[in-house]
Amino acid sequence: MHRLGGVGLAAFDRQQQSQRSFAALSSQLSQAQVDDLHAQLDQFRTALSSFATHHRKDILSDPRFRHAFQQMCASIGVDPLAGPRRGGWWDEALGLGDWQSELGVQVVDVCVSTRERNGGLIELRELVRVVSRLRGLDGGAITEEDIVQSIRALKPLGAGYEVIDCGDGRRMVRSVVKELDADQMVVLALAGEQGGRVDEEGLVLKKGWARERARTALENMLLRDGTCWLDEQDGHDGMGRAYWVPAAMQWDE
Amino acid sequence: MSLSTHQTPSGFLLPSIHSAPPFFTQQPNESTQAIVLEQWTRLILTYARHRRLFFLRVEDAEKAGGQWDEILRNERINRRLMPAHLETILRAMVRKNVAAYEPADQTRAVLLYWRLPEEWAAVLHEWATNTGQLNSILTFYEISDPPVESALSGIPDSMLRAAIAILAKSGRAQVISIADGEGVRFFARSGR
CATH class of the missing domain: 1.10.10.10 (Winged helix-like DNA-binding domain superfamily/Winged helix DNA-binding domain)
Structure with missing residues (x-):
């Protein structure tokens, strides 16, 4: 049988020798690769840092820019808040971590202070409006996406804040740990279309529900969850019964 | 629909909750009703202070034409505070010591403490x-x-x-x- 190394004792030596050279070559190659990667990483980091420092003000004050920036980070798999150090390694350059936590605190503030009124449900658009007012003019504009980001950042705290999609592009933030069943989602969506007002009739006509089902869903929201208010002076005769969802009403105060 | 503040003819600025229809209904949910009571209490006291009104009576909610119409009624949304609800509110105000029954032996009229x-x-x-x-x-x-x-x-x-x-x-x-x-x-x- 013919072997590359030939036969005989000398073949062992030769084989060992070539193995050694291969190993040396391989480690040399990987070293080069690692060095190369390090260099690239350094370059990338420098570029990001200089980008961050350069555009810091824009990122913090311009919501469109910030959104684009966050999308860019997401697409290259970089979390602007994560890193070896607390707050992330370029949080220092950017201050985005502080910015995000501050926004998170404001979101919680608004959710908690309006909870009694709306039963722990608030429309995202309304939340943006109230938080913006809380921040004043100097805080720069914020968007729904910023709030969603902050709520995601709150997740590890286990506060149970959640963004709920109501369909038709409207989203609500739920700040109490409470299951919303499918029927309640329908009621919320309908209330949103009607400035906050819903009644049994509307659910029967528009959603094809049985009257009993409509009543149960509404009474649960009214009595059990406190997510809606009762109006006993509805209609032309002022004797009708309607339900109002504060989360779907627009409050100017 | 947007709930906004409203300036009354007497120059009082009604809070936006006053234009929410369910604000005029006694709420069956206890914690919701607590907010309603708190809001009405604040509204009554600030209005009383604005108009220098010292007395509020259940009758003020029974018929239109009194000094309290601007807050007990909202013609824009066709709602009014029901007398029984007002009586509940008065009771809550007395309990919170921001009003006192006067005379003392009834529950239909109070002296308001917009100043203690x-x-x-x-x-x-x-x-x-x-x-x-x-x-x-x-x-x-x-x-x-x-x-x-x-x-x-x-x-x-x-x-x-x-x-x-x-x-x-x-x-x-x-x-x-x-x-x-x-x-x-x-x-x-x-x-x-």
């Missing part, structure tokens, strides 16, 4: 001092209906008595019998 008796006492003493009436004897009438309108114009006798009693305790006032009833004499913050 202690605050009235301070206002009263300040007025006596500023108008140079320390040490002279004044009738109740001279205080509640002074020739120059004052912060005390129209103050009900019972509130005035409560305020004087508070001042008397710290030696800053003394009730005196005079020919046609009672009078009061104020003293400077005593150095006794």
